[in-house]
Amino acid sequence: MFFTKKKKTPRDPTIEHLADIVGKKSILYKKEDLLSYDCDGFTIHKAIPKAVVFPKDTAEVAAVVKYCSAHKMPFLARGAGTGLSGGAIPLNGEVIISLVKMKNLLSVDFENRQAVVQPGFVNLKLTNSIADKGYYYAPDPSSQYVCTIGGNVAENAGGAHCLKYGVTTNHILGLEVVLPDGEIIEISENGLPDAPGYDLLGLLTGSEGTLGIVTKITVRILKNPEGKQTVLAYFDDVENGSQAVSDIISAGIVPAALEMMDKTAIEGVEAGTYPVGHPDDIEALLLIEVDGIITGIAEQIEEIMNVCRRWNVREVKVAESEEERGRWWANRKTGFGAMGAISPDYLVQDGVIPRSKLPEVLRNIRKISEESELRIANIFHAGDGNLHPLILFDSRKPGETEKALKAGSDCLKACADVGGSITGEHGVGIEKIEEMRFIFTEEELEAQTNVRDVFNPDGLLNSGKLFPTPSRCMDVKKVM
């Protein structure tokens, strides 16, 4: 009543044409509306898109893509926009194809343990939809409350429980994809695993939206484990905690999850919305979960507790109820966002290292923190050596953003130097594009961009992401 406003007819022919495809209510083109799309979960680079369209089905996605392709107009796909490496940022003024309106669970086949979802379907909703039948979807990125499975496919998302169950790519059985020229293809239509020929599913999963736009996904669903127990261990010393991680794995135990947080991280989560009451003077905590058939869980828990004691744990305890377990996990899973409570901005890195190098790399990260005079919190999947140094900074202070970027890059260098990698699950996006050179030679990079060019010859789809090119890095610098 008070604030109704009339929709104005857009005059820009591109906007008009796109509006014809998706409908007038499913397109944004005004500056004020577009501004909210200038970044995703990675906020250091920002750029305004040409428009945002909200297709409701595959045909509309294909029509938009065909139009953009025919008019040589850059475009990219976006899910919930929670990505941490900037994969959905419209660096080139792209038309953003938001897939959040395609958010249905299309079918569930319990017999064959698979489900078909649209790309905008929220990760956790899948588990919630099948939980009453005793099933779940394993990949559980910390943003699973809001992130979409389409985005998970693009980034090959991981999560706390990927130590035992594998990352997204291990759970994708089939994809429907709109290629950059608008053609719709199905890969592994019947969802049978290990189809003959090249592993296109593997190629598409984790391609960060540079090879095509996923419009339908067949995923594997799993039966709930019979039993589950969770241990929380407090350490006075980071090295002891790291050694415990190494010993748990080398004892032959495969925990469902093995997470670590250091002192600064604990300060963050305790200041956030889901405090657990962790002591404020411990240097590290481990959150360890074991699941599977009930027989055997008790012994594994006992052995884990013994390993922790061997490494001078201050306190180690088992969750006494599902409620307590839930609180521990909520505290961990909201860890990144909770950094807002202790710092105006943060930059999260995503290095992977051999587990045995954990103490060494953590020492180096501490050195980087001291040198840069920026606090660095560590919340990470210790079990698979996937580090997440969170560099805390204040973008309002001149020069601090650059310092944070440099510190982030140094952390990745520290990982690469011990034979590790620059990303485990967040993707390269814009953020780690230059750091790709830490682990790949020019020839190796070219070989990969050659693959991209087969799918995306004009570079219209999500260009400027994933692989560095000389011209591209100059563009990125300009945006900064």
Added chain:
Amino acid sequence: MAVEMKEQQTNNEPPCTSNSLSNYLWDDHPDEEKWADCVHCGMCLESCPTYLETGQEQHSPRGRVHLIKSVAEGKLEVNEHFMDPVFQCLDCRACTTACPADVDVGGLIEEARGQIRQAMPLKGWKGVVSRLFLKDLFPHKNRLNGVGGILKFYQKSGLQKAVRKSGALKVMPKHLVEMESIMPPIQQSVQKKYKDVDVIPASSKPKARVAMLTGCIMDVMFADINQSTINVLTYNGNEVVLPKNQTCCGALHVHAGDRGTGKKLAKQNIEAFRDAEKVIVNAAGCGCALKEYPELFRNDPEWKEKAEEFTKKVEDISKYLYDTGYEKPHSKLNKRITYHDACHLAHGQGIRHEPRKLLNDINGVEYVEQPNADMCCGSAGIYNITNPEMAGAVLERKMENVPRDVEMISMGNPGCMLQMAIGVQKYGRRAEIVHTVQLLDWAYQQDQKNGLGTSDDKQTIAAREG
């Protein structure tokens, strides 16, 4: 690109000009410290009713925070296109619960609305309607009672029946017709009833004296709930005072961007309840507003301190009973009941299990938890009048979650009660809409009637700490 940037529509010149880039030109502008907490992680998205409905970032909590920040950075102007996302927000605070960093999105929205309303005052009939309700009616008890009298006459005289039969309602907008049809029967205001009583005595051994906020609309449209609240308090050994100078809590004014009137009303209430040790509230929206008075006075140290003192005394009826103990009623209420979390109780005040406990302590109640019980019903103060389309969509989502076979839906906020009543009627449900405290009152009355629950055999639900 067809981006049309409208000139800022200002009626009056801003009081000051500064060299900052900010496009907020008035005092009391959105607080930088509040948005500095937001790291744009997006964990709020799925909690937000307007985002769920539109799928659009600018209608999400982090999107709104981003826009509010952009105005301060000079990237956006305070204009119609900025206003739309800021006023589409239900102010339901679900994002505050979801946010890992406790970003005060509600506070930012209210501050931004304050700026918008100064930059672009409501004109024409919208301005008239808004002034009529917010300035000329809610803050004035006598006028409200006058309206109550008219409504009572409308209902009792047969006029309501006549109007409904005549089809006169057909010419009214649909959402207003829906509202007319669920208008509760008007009872006598408790302020009027107890106007000559200084202290309403406890009906059992007095253990405490509490003051009660009678509210503006509450005491006209829902006087029976006020009466039930008094009954339940006195039954449990509380003497009740109804300070005469109290007024509307100002929540609706602050939500609508009229922070000036909000502050005036806040000051009056802080003064009116100066001598009280406890201020009991039975409307979630009002309780939340009272608890947030310090935020209103964040730039006024003297009143901020007073507001902080005041806020410590404010308590929702369900939490007060839970904390101080209450008699477990004996009589049976054989009903299947579900509970709807009012946003300003669950998200705004963190009160969730206390009212559920009250319900479950009534014998015979078959309690059914509803999925997403803490999702907004779309009432949101007067949002269902200002934004009927979105409010309707949010209500539809809510009703999908309400179990079909419940006989009662209990809650702790009058706005929700009206909205849920519309929902029940519109979607052909049978459930009665009740305030939690009414059920407790009903059970106590049955006890008294049947001579149960007197003196020694009272089974007391022990007081909880703090």
